[in-house]
Amino acid sequence: MKRLYLAVAVLGLFVFGCAKKPIKIGVIVPLSGSISSYGDMCLKGIQLAIEGINKKGGINSSQVELLVEDDKGDPDAAETAIEKLDKAGVVAIIGPLTTTNVIKIAEYADKVGLPVITPAATGVDATRDREWVWRISCTDMAQGIALATFAKEDLRFSTACVIFDAGDPYSIGLTESFEAEFTKLGGKILLKTTVTPGDTVFESPLKVVKEQKPDFIVVPLFYNNAGLLIRRARNLGFEQPFIGGDGLDSPELQKIVGNKKGEIYYSTHFFYNYGLAEVQDFLHSFWDKYGSEPQTFSALGFDATRIVEKTFVTGKECSRKAFKENIGKIGLTGATGIISFTGNKDPRRSLMILKFEPGKPVETARVF
Numbered sequence: 001m002k003r004l005y006l007a008v009a010v011l012g013l014f015v016f017g018c019a020k021k022p023i024k025i026g027v028i029v030p031l032s033g034s035i036s037s038y039g040d041m042c043l044k045g046i047q048l049a050i051e052g053i054n055k056k057g058g059i060n061s062s063q064v065e066l067l068v069e070d071d072k073g074d075p076d077a078a079e080t081a082i083e084k085l086d087k088a089g090v091v092a093i094i095g096p097l098t099t100t101n102v103i104k105i106a107e108y109a110d111k112v113g114l115p116v117i118t119p120a121a122t123g124v125d126a127t128r129d130r131e132w133v134w135r136i137s138c139t140d141m142a143q144g145i146a147l148a149t150f151a152k153e154d155l156r157f158s159t160a161c162v163i164f165d166a167g168d169p170y171s172i173g174l175t176e177s178f179e180a181e182f183t184k185l186g187g188k189i190l191l192k193t194t195v196t197p198g199d200t201v202f203e204s205p206l207k208v209v210k211e212q213k214p215d216f217i218v219v220p221l222f223y224n225n226a227g228l229l230i231r232r233a234r235n236l237g238f239e240q241p242f243i244g245g246d247g248l249d250s251p252e253l254q255k256i257v258g259n260k261k262g263e264i265y266y267s268t269h270f271f272y273n274y275g276l277a278e279v280q281d282f283l284h285s286f287w288d289k290y291g292s293e294p295q296t297f298s299a300l301g302f303d304a305t306r307i308v309e310k311t312f313v314t315g316k317e318c319s320r321k322a323f324k325e326n327i328g329k330i331g332l333t334g335a336t337g338i339i340s341f342t343g344n345k346d347p348r349r350s351l352m353i354l355k356f357e358p359g360k361p362v363e364t365a366r367v368f
Contacts, residue, residue, distance in 0.1 A: 020061060020062045020063075021062065022058075022062060022063045022064060022065040023058070023059055023062045023063070023064050023065065023091060023312075023318045024064075024065050024067055024088060024089055024090045024091060025050075025064055025065070025066055025067070025090055025091065025092055025093070025094065025305075025308060026066075026067050026068075026069065026081075026082075026085035026088070026090035026092070026093040026094070026095075027043065027046055027066055027067065027068045027069065027093070027094050027095055028069050028071050028078055028081045028082065028085070028093060028094075028095035028096045028101070028105070029042050029043055029068070029070070029071065029095045029096065029097055029301075030070065030071055030072055030073040030096075030097065030098075031043065031068075031070040031072075032070055032072050033072040033073040033074065034073060034222075034224050035073045035097075035098070035222055035223075035224065036073075037223070037250050037251070037252045038097050038120070038250065038297050039070070039071075039073075039097065039297075041250075041294075041295045041296075041297035041298045041301070042095070042097060042119055042120070042297040042298065042300060042301035043068065043301065044286070044290060044294075044298050044301070045286070045294065045297070045298035045299060045300065045301030045302035045303075045305070045335075046066065046094055046301040046302065046304070046305045047066065048285060048286060048289055048290075048298075048302055049301070049302045049305035049306055049309070050064050050066055050305060051289070052285070053305075053309050059309050059312050059313060059318055060312060060313060060316060060317070060318055062318060064309075067085055067088055067090055069081035069084060069085060071095070071096050071101055073098060073101070074101075075100050075101050075103075075104035076104070078096050078101040078102075078104050078105050079104050079105055079108065081105075082105040082108050082109065082114070082116075083108065085114075086108075086112055086114055090114070091115070091312075091318055091319060091320055091323065092114075092115040092116075092117065092308050092320070092323055093109075093114060093115065093116045093117070094117055094118075094119065094301065094304050094305060094308065095116075095118060095119065096118060096121065097118065097119060097120040097121060097297070098120075098121055098170065099121045099122060099123030099125065099126045099140075099169045099170045099173070100123075100168065100169055100170070101121070102116070102118050102121040102123075102126040102127075102133065102135075103123070103125055103126060103169070106126070106130050106132075106133050109130070109132045109133055110130060110131050110132050110133075113131075113132060113320055113321070113324075114132060114320060115132055115134070115320055115323040115324060115327075116132060116133045116134070117133075117134045117135070117136065117304050117307060117308060117327075118133070118134070118135045118136075118137070118304075119135075119136055119137065119297070119300035119301050119303070119304040120135075120137050120246070120297060120300050121135055121137065121170075122135070122137050122138060122139055122140045122143060122170060122173070122174075122245070122246065123139070123140055123169045123170050123173045124139050124140060124141055124173055125169060125173075127344065127345040127346055128344075130345060131324075132324065133345060134327060134341065134345045134346075135345065135346060135347065136300060136303055136304050136307060136336070136339055136347050136349070137246070137269055137300060137347075138246075138267075138269065138347075138349060138351045139173075139346060140170060140173030140174045140176075140177055140245065141173070141177045142177075142351060143174060143177070143245045143246065143267045143351065144173075144174050144175075144176070144177025144178035144179075144180070144181060144245075145177060145178075145181045146267055146351050146353065146366075146368045147178055147218070147243055147244075147245065147265075147267055147353065148177075148178050148181035148182035148184075148185060148187070149181065149185065149368075150243075150265070150353050150365065150366050151182065151187070151216060151243060152182060152185040152186065152187050153185070154365065154366055155215075155216070155241070155265075157187065157215035157216050158186070158187055158188060158215055159187065159188050159189075159190050159212075159214045159215045159216075160182060160187060160188070160189055160190065160214050160215065160216055160217065160218055161189070161190050161191045161192070161193070161209045161212050161214040161217050161218070162175055162178070162179065162189060162191070162192045162193070162217075162218040162219075162220070163193055163194070163195060163202075163205045163206075163209065163217065163218070163219050163221075163229065164192065164193075164194060164195070164218075164219075164220050164221070165194065165195050165197075165220075165221055165225070166194045167197065168221075170220070170222075170245075170247060171220045171221060171247075174220035174245045175192065175218070175220050178218055178220070179192075190212040190214050191208060191209060191212050191214075193205040193208055193209065195221070195225060195229070200228050201232060202228070202229045202232050202233075205229075206229070206232060206233055206236060206238070210236065210237075210238065214240060215240065216240050216241045216242070216243055217233070217238070217240055217241075217242050217243070218242075218243050218244065219242050219243070219244045219248070220244055220245055220247070221244065221247055221248075222247040222248075223247060223248050223249070223250040223252050223253040223256070224252070224256070226242075226244055226247065226248050226253065227252065227253045227255075227256025227257050228256060230242050230256075230257050230260070230262075230264065231256060231257050231258060231260055234257075234260035234261070234262055235260070238262070239262060240262075241262065241263040241264065241265060242262070242263075242264050242265070243264075243265045243266070244264075244265075244266045244267075245266060245267050246266065246267055246268050246269065246296065247266075248264065248266035249266055249268045249295070249296045249297075249354075250295065250297075251295060253356070254356065254358070257358060258358065259358045259359060260358060261357070261358060261359070262357065262358075263355060263356075263357050264355070264356045264357065265353055265354065265355055265356075265365060266353065266354060266356070267351055267352070267353050267354075268296050268351075268352055268353075268354055269296055269299065269300060269336040269337070269349070269350075269351065269352070270294075270295075270296040270299035270300070270335060270336045270337075271352055271354060271362075271364055272293060272294070273364070274337065274352070274364075276333065276337065276338075278333050278334055278335060279299075279335055279336075279337075282294065282299060282302060282334070282335035283335075286298060286302075294335070296336075299334075299335035299336045300335075300336060302334065302335045303332060303334035303335050303336050303339065306332055306334055307327070307330065307332055307334075307339070308323070310330045310332060311323050311326050311327045311330055312326075314326045314329055314330055327341055328341050328343070336349070336350075337349055337350040338350065350367060350368065351367075351368045352364055352365075352366065352367045352368070353365045353366045353367075353368075
């Protein structure tokens, strides 16, 4: 009889007393280096989502444990990070944030069958021909088309100059897409010129652009370089609007440009006054936790995490295989709008263009 009681007690402990193992989800974002602003914002959104998921009981009754790696914005560091997270047993990875870093880890992800969902990498090659890599952001192609359409139809501009980074896939892709669409709509690219890595004065590209007198200037760069370039241009007397992609979307851009007057337009995935209830819920939750307004990368990190959750819940199993089999079945109305997936790992979703002018509130210029 004692043995029976013992057996029942052990069984009861196994069934009722032992918590299920936590689900490990990896994160690869830049928390140091020149684009750490993106990583910090994104991680806050991810952590907010995980906190809400765990408070509701986790995913399929298992709590979620985040394993975070800093890729420093460096492809080699990203490669080291995915290998480390794979060995740690994560079932999915959120990140990296740049196209270059996603491309660097994509082959490894495909080789071992590890789901990677990037919140923000926009280069077409990030997901092209990949089995285990998805994104929730718009592609460079979609952004370029939207920016060109906005410049031609809304701002009624006819001529442009482009200052881009010939060594960066993001900058190249956005440039090509913008040029093709703007030309198709009847616009004219007067000049394309490049920035030199490490340049903080931009004397050469700005000199040749100023001679062309374009209606506006396209800067498909990240906020750190774009901010310095725009500030320098304003100091040299440039009055034309500057237009860029989501790489400009950082509060640091405003700090770098300072009070130099002039319009800046950029494409993005999130704005706090967007009309969906889910956007406002996210805004309030973020403010309650962090005491500040969320930025785009926070919203993208939040939505990427919710997509991971919903995919595993739909599959009723938290495995790498279940993620791949079920992500195409889900849709999400989240902080950045309505998202669903196509067969090529890229989302169907909205995109907006914001207007920023020093000393004035940021405002929505157009929603695509």
